[in-house]
Amino acid sequence: MNNSNLALHIDNDLQIPIDISDYGRKWCFIILTLGLFLILNGTQTTDIYFWSLLIVLVAIHFLAYHFMQSSAENLFYHSLWYFSFVVDLAIVGLLITYSGGLESLFVIAYGILMVSVGVVRPRMKEVVLSSIFSHLGYVATLFLYYGSFNFYTTDTFWTQCLLIAGIFINTVLITRVIQQQQHKLIEAKEEVEELAYDLKEANDELERLSYTDEVTQVYNHRYFYERLEKEVNRSERYNYPLSLLMLDVDNFKTYNDTFGHPAGDKVLRQIGEILNNNVRKHDVVARYGGDEFSIILIDTGQEKALSIAERIRESIAHYKFEEEHQLKRNLTVSIGVAIYPENADSLNELVDKADRALYEVKSQGRNDVKAYYSLLQDLKAEIGSKESQAMEEIESLISIINNRDSYTYAHAERVGKLAATLGETLGLSDQEIKSLKYAAFLHDLGKIEVDAEILNKSGDLNEEEQEAIREIPVHSKQIIEQVDLREVISTVLYHRENYDGSGYPYGLSQNQIPLLARILSLVDSFDAMLSARPYRDPLTLEEAREELMQASGKQFDPELVDSFLNLVFKEGDLSDYRNKVE
Incomplete structure (x- = not known):
């Protein structure tokens, strides 16, 4: 029930609220009608019978209305409504009886009452009953x-009856038309809302599909870059x-070629599920492309x-993929990690x-995790502004080379770290170690x-190609x-x-070769042995050790080989040499 209110302004300081609900409309009808009656028929104001009967009718009316408010719309409710309608007719009849019969101006009150009835009871059965009650009451x-x-x-x-009937019937017809149009509008609104809901769901689904990789059901490459841009901005704004x-x-690739693309797609989908299960809900897992995935950790x-x-690496390494046992090597993952803004x-x-860190893992045996590390950053922190500018120029050159041979950049950093570690073991000065780091980059x-x-x-390589390789140190x-x-x-x-x-x-030999150049030669070759190259697979650590021992005194300084083997394979420990220099 609508309990809206209006305010009747008497003066600047006083307002009388007027309730325009059904309950309030009846009060307004009775108060205004009675007020007009008293103005026009002042002689009746002292008639005790009139006032007694009016008070009784009003009390009965509002008592019936009170019970209507607390009742559901059933037979009892409708009976009370018609009863209150008869009481309304009696109130109007009382005013007409005391103000001139057919000559009374309050005949119009019947019209007003019937308009009210026509609005709330426009159905045919209700129209007939209301008309009968109204006519009998009059x-x-x-x-x-x-x-x-x-x-x-x-x-x-009969003129008055026809006038009241005309008002009543027109009100009923207008009300029915309005209700029909309102019903159509409601139906149209519901249909539009349903269509809007369906459209929103369809758009949400299309948006989800546009951001979802079809095979793995994780986010796709497009969404990855859009989300990464947002997260980088948030990282800057909130300083995390x-x-x-x-x-x-x-x-x-071996698995896919052996068992077919459907089996390969299934593996990628399972890996996507493993990745989602090992990160938080607000982190982002995406397929970067092919068999590469990316994860944004916020x-x-x-x-x-x-x-x-x-x-994640352990979860995938221990997962039993279908038919995996038929391969010589299990499916694992190599992971590179980089931090913004560090x-x-x-x-x-x-x-x-992050891609460079990943490449370093791939070139050093796979199935491992590697955080990005830049030796160049350390060097810049150690040197002056003039040398720092020179190192930036060199980094640009190395990046150009890396685009042609993706092995170069990560190889240079690994060699620099390992050469510095060997130099410290040999007791080199800080300046000599610094030169080794430079040489590794250069x-x-x-x-x-x-x-x-x-x-x-x-x-x-043919003879001409070999000659081009031999010219690299000179260039x-x-x-x-x-x-x-x-x-x-001289070291380079x-x-x-x-x-x-x-x-x-x-063609220099033994001590004709500077010590730093002999160190760089040994470390450079060792890292190359453990790295995958286009012309061969990486050696195992044991195989690399055998290579160094065979080349001792031939390609490499034997004393340096002994010191290096003690450093990397101390007491027979064959742990990954990268752990020695991180």
């Missing part, structure tokens, strides 16, 4: 006033770290990111750094002068001379010389 009123039924044949009586994991499924630093990455200043740089700069096809050739020297880092020229130029004099470019 006849009874006039009979009480005239004392006979002579009025029943007068033109005035953001971790990015780049994952590659090891041995997936408000997560390196330590926690590495823990999550290791949990490792990167932009979205693209963050992806690049020793492959000459590759920029060699065709990418030669660098990535899987077969044997590196020429580039270094341009950036004013002359203290490392001679690091391809062999201890027995069989190396290049000048």
